[in-house]
Amino acid sequence: MTHPLGEETEELLHHLLSHEGRHKAGDCCGTGERRGSNTARLIADGYAVLAPDGTVTLTPKGEEEATLIVRRHRLAERLLVDVLDLRGPEAHDQACRFEHILRPDVEERICTLLGHPRGCPHGAPIPPGRCCREAATELRKVVGVASALEADEAGTVAYIHTDDARKMNKLLATGILPGQPIRLLRKFPSYVFQVGNTQYAVDRDIADAIYVRLSERK
Amino acid sequence: MNWKRFIPWADRRGGKDAPASGLVAIVGNPNVGKSVLFNNLTGRYATVSNYPGTTVEISSGLAKFGDRTMTVADTPGMYSLLSITDEERVGRRMLLAEKPVAVIHVIDAKNMERMLQLTVPLIEMGLPVVVALNMMDEAKDIGLAVDVGALREALGVEVVPSVFTAKKGMKELRRAVLAGPKVRTGRPVPYPRDVEEALGRIEALLHGRYAVSKRGMALLLLEGDAEAREMAATAEGARFAELAAVLEELRPASGRSVAYRVTMERQRFAHEVSSRVLKRVEGPSRRVSETLGRALINPWVGVPVALAVLYVGLYKFVGQFGAGTLVDLFERKLFGAFVNPHVNDFLGRALPGGGWHYWARELFGGDYGVITLALTYAVAIVLPIVLCFFLFFSILEDSGYFPRLAMTTDRAFKSVGLSGRAVIPLVLGLGCGTMATLVTRVLETKREKIIVTMLLALAIPCSAQYGVIAALLTRRDVTWLGISAAFVVWLFVILAVFLVVGFTVNRILGGERPSFYMELPPLRMPRLDNVIIKTWSRMKWYFMEVLPLFALASLIIWIGRITRLFDAAIAVLQPAVHVMGLPAKSAEAFLYGFFRRDFGAAGLYTLDGRGLLDGVQVVVACVALTMFVPCIAQFLMMKKEQGLKMSLAVAGFSVVMAFAIGAGLNVLLRATHAHL
Numbered sequence: 001m002t003h004p005l006g007e008e009t010e011e012l013l014h015h016l017l018s019h020e021g022r023h024k025a026g027d028c029c030g031t032g033e034r035r036g037s038n039t040a041r042l043i044a045d046g047y048a049v050l051a052p053d054g055t056v057t058l059t060p061k062g063e064e065e066a067t068l069i070v071r072r073h074r075l076a077e078r079l080l081v082d083v084l085d086l087r088g089p090e091a092h093d094q095a096c097r098f099e100h101i102l103r104p105d106v107e108e109r110i111c112t113l114l115g116h117p118r119g120c121p122h123g124a125p126i127p128p129g130r131c132c133r134e135a136a137t138e139l140r141k142v143v144g145v146a147s148a149l150e151a152d153e154a155g156t157v158a159y160i161h162t163d164d165a166r167k168m169n170k171l172l173a174t175g176i177l178p179g180q181p182i183r184l185l186r187k188f189p190s191y192v193f194q195v196g197n198t199q200y201a202v203d204r205d206i207a208d209a210i211y212v213r214l215s216e217r218k
Numbered sequence: 219m220n221w222k223r224f225i226p227w228a229d230r231r232g233g234k235d236a237p238a239s240g241l242v243a244i245v246g247n248p249n250v251g252k253s254v255l256f257n258n259l260t261g262r263y264a265t266v267s268n269y270p271g272t273t274v275e276i277s278s279g280l281a282k283f284g285d286r287t288m289t290v291a292d293t294p295g296m297y298s299l300l301s302i303t304d305e306e307r308v309g310r311r312m313l314l315a316e317k318p319v320a321v322i323h324v325i326d327a328k329n330m331e332r333m334l335q336l337t338v339p340l341i342e343m344g345l346p347v348v349v350a351l352n353m354m355d356e357a358k359d360i361g362l363a364v365d366v367g368a369l370r371e372a373l374g375v376e377v378v379p380s381v382f383t384a385k386k387g388m389k390e391l392r393r394a395v396l397a398g399p400k401v402r403t404g405r406p407v408p409y410p411r412d413v414e415e416a417l418g419r420i421e422a423l424l425h426g427r428y429a430v431s432k433r434g435m436a437l438l439l440l441e442g443d444a445e446a447r448e449m450a451a452t453a454e455g456a457r458f459a460e461l462a463a464v465l466e467e468l469r470p471a472s473g474r475s476v477a478y479r480v481t482m483e484r485q486r487f488a489h490e491v492s493s494r495v496l497k498r499v500e501g502p503s504r505r506v507s508e509t510l511g512r513a514l515i516n517p518w519v520g521v522p523v524a525l526a527v528l529y530v531g532l533y534k535f536v537g538q539f540g541a542g543t544l545v546d547l548f549e550r551k552l553f554g555a556f557v558n559p560h561v562n563d564f565l566g567r568a569l570p571g572g573g574w575h576y577w578a579r580e581l582f583g584g585d586y587g588v589i590t591l592a593l594t595y596a597v598a599i600v601l602p603i604v605l606c607f608f609l610f611f612s613i614l615e616d617s618g619y620f621p622r623l624a625m626t627t628d629r630a631f632k633s634v635g636l637s638g639r640a641v642i643p644l645v646l647g648l649g650c651g652t653m654a655t656l657v658t659r660v661l662e663t664k665r666e667k668i669i670v671t672m673l674l675a676l677a678i679p680c681s682a683q684y685g686v687i688a689a690l691l692t693r694r695d696v697t698w699l700g701i702s703a704a705f706v707v708w709l710f711v712i713l714a715v716f717l718v719v720g721f722t723v724n725r726i727l728g729g730e731r732p733s734f735y736m737e738l739p740p741l742r743m744p745r746l747d748n749v750i751i752k753t754w755s756r757m758k759w760y761f762m763e764v765l766p767l768f769a770l771a772s773l774i775i776w777i778g779r780i781t782r783l784f785d786a787a788i789a790v791l792q793p794a795v796h797v798m799g800l801p802a803k804s805a806e807a808f809l810y811g812f813f814r815r816d817f818g819a820a821g822l823y824t825l826d827g828r829g830l831l832d833g834v835q836v837v838v839a840c841v842a843l844t845m846f847v848p849c850i851a852q853f854l855m856m857k858k859e860q861g862l863k864m865s866l867a868v869a870g871f872s873v874v875m876a877f878a879i880g881a882g883l884n885v886l887l888r889a890t891h892a893h894l
């Protein structure tokens with residue numbers, strides 16, 4: 001790892017990534033001279049290159065760093081919303097500050113704690129880190145995907161994450177919703193959950209979309 | 219299941235004495251008691267069972283509310299107004315277009331929180347809602363008490379506590395409907411500011427005539443509902459372009475969908491209301507049914523139980539008792555030794571001559587007469603078997619066992635492109651393929667529907683056919699581990715066909731992977747009266763469907779014999795029969811099979827009774843007849859659900875497969891000198 005970048009420089013990287021890596025120099029992040037110096041800093045450190053027409057483009061190294069920043073931001077949001085139960089704009093503002101103090105080892109621990117979430121509270125994907133790929137399921141999680149629960153583990157539904165709108169509607173319609181108490185009764189041959197006073201049998205695909213905040217272990 | 223939908227003559231009773239004034243719609247989640255309520259109100263019979271998704275079409279009947287007669291419609295269960303499956307869509311369309319005078323929303327009291335999430339959109343639609351708070355007995359059993367007054371106040375609509383299975387709450391409900399439920403004004407649930415603003419903008423653009431409230435329409439439109447969009451396009455005409463532009467503008471570019479956010483607000487409301495009105499008065503007592511229910515979802519218990527249920531139910535009860543003992547009693551003793559000899563004797567005395575006398579005798583008697591063939595087969599062979607099957611099926615169905623079977627089989631079914639849900643039409647197909655083809659509607663994807671329709675036509679024998687085949691196979695002497703060897707070979711071949719066809723069709727058809735999702739209702743002790751009435755009603759329609767077709771077949775054979783077309787058809791079939799190593803006479807059974815498969819199987823039964831077949835021939839003939847063309851009724855149902863081209867392809871495919879596999883099996887069994 002190179003020496004840490006400043007907050008505004010990180011913001012700029014983030015911004016560059018979300019504009020597909022191209023950006024007219026000096027549109028955001030910092031004011032006046034500092035803005036110029038932030039861009040200069042990125043270029044000097046090899047995160048970006050300046051084209052003759054004045055656009056700034058991320059280098060592969062820059063993209064990698066920017067992806068990490070996005071990941072930290074969204075993980076921070078997840079943490080604040082799922083574990084600390086913050087809501088609305090406050091969560092976002094806090095996350096903005098939080099992400100900058102997250103260093104790789106802390107980031108991985110938080111990611112593991114959260115059960116390697118795949119999306120932020122707004123539904124945007126969280127770029128997976130090394131830990132997600134290794135998916136150390138042995139650790140005690142606070143929020144985990146329902147399909148990874150043990151039989152008789154219980155909690156409340158933390159969120160639903162799926163790209164499939166039909167699947168999402170199905171879960172919404174039947175009442176497996178964030179905030180609902182849920183208990184896994186069985187994992188095999190299908191997943192059976194108790195939600196409220198009703199039992200549901202679902203397959204792996206659907207159980208993979210339900211994330212649970214664990215509350216007790218029997 | 220509403221069997222009456224496709225038996226035209228069954229729908230005519232229900233009283234034409236008074237013209238109906240207004241429509242009362244029954245809606246609610248699956249398995250909450252809608253059909254029981256329908257039966258209570260109309261006195262008519264819509265099959266009630268303990269598995270979700272049994273009502274696949276709207277059934278309607280007339281009912282008295284005080285001195286008014288109104289039409290009551292029972293809709294398939296729906297979880298939300300954003301419908302997902304075809305069956306849900308049917309009910310929703312009625313709510314959105316037909317201006318019911320009352321909408322009875324049936325709620326399972328013990329799952330109130332979840333159910334209220336449908337009440338909210340119904341109220342928002344501006345529908346005249348009455349909430350029927352059902353299953354109060356089960357709620358009490360698990361220690362819950364409901365403050366009905368507080369619920370009424372929170373919802374702003376009438377709430378009637380009830381136990382429909384015990385007819386409790388019917389009087390109060392009738393009174394509430396007769397009084398004309400009020401449409402609640404105001405907003406039960408406020409949405410976040412941006413959503414409310416968007417709704418306001420959409421509502422301002424709705425100028426056309428709608429059967430439901432503009433707010434309700436606006437919500438559906440904002441949630442991106444395709445059908446609501448079509449309705450708006452029709453109602454608005456040229457003005458729709460502007461609306462479409464606004465909708466496009468309001469569509470969130472990223473993040474959570476509106477449907478999600480709206481649902482979350484409704485959920486918050488439902489949670490808040492239900493935690494206020496539901497009181498836990500005592501801890502839930504764990505009942506035997508719950509312990510048993512938990513045990514059945516364990517595969518170590520579930521799979522052996524499933525096998526035991528199939529063995530006892532299908533092999534012992536339907537196969538050996540129904541098709542063996544009962545058929546023997548009816549066919550040999552009643553018809554064979556008593557009715558038919560008397561009929562022939564009488565005909566012989568009344569019409570003793572040759573010429574037209576002979577043909578007149580043959581119309582009713584002889585080998586192919588309406589009485590000696592059609593009536594004998596229908597009453598003596600088909601009836602006892604079907605009775606046993608439906609008795610068995612009704613008991614299972616009411617106990618709530620099927621969803622647990624679906625849950626156990628889901629993983630295995632995925633390999634043939636199906637979800638566990640398919641277990642319901644497939645087991646029902648063992649009763650009647652026609653019914654089951656209709657019930658493929660409970661499946662979510664087109665692909666699953668096609669695969670199941672195909673398997674029903676090819677590899678699932680209907681109860682009458684199965685019964686006769688089982689009787690033929692199990693009366694052979696060779697047994698392996700106490701089970702007839704011939705039966706084992708037949709079962710093995712049919713299962714192989716099932717798997718290979720399922721696997722292949724699944725590979726050929728592209729499209730969505732099926733997903734499995736099912737509510738597991740509590741296990742309930744089947745009520746004897748319900749089982750009897752259900753079995754009776756199913757028997758009745760089955761018999762009404764079978765008898766005319768059998769008589770028609772008998773008539774056509776009679777005409778065919780006079781014109782010699784019968785011999786020509788037999789001559790065409792004989793080479794195919796010959797290839798399978800069967801005696802020439804068995805071509806007749808296959809000819810009957812074109813009318814109905816059970817008719818063909820019954821023909822085979824007679825043939826075997828005369829000692830014309832050896833073990834290998836019985837097995838080969840049974841395999842071929844099992845796969846042979848679907849019966850006329852099933853074919854018509856396939857055409858209705860899947861189109862003519864698909865049904866012709868399936869029918870053609872099954873004839874070719876039947877003969878090819880029959881021939882192959884014959885060669886194999888002969889080569890291995892199988893002793894069956």
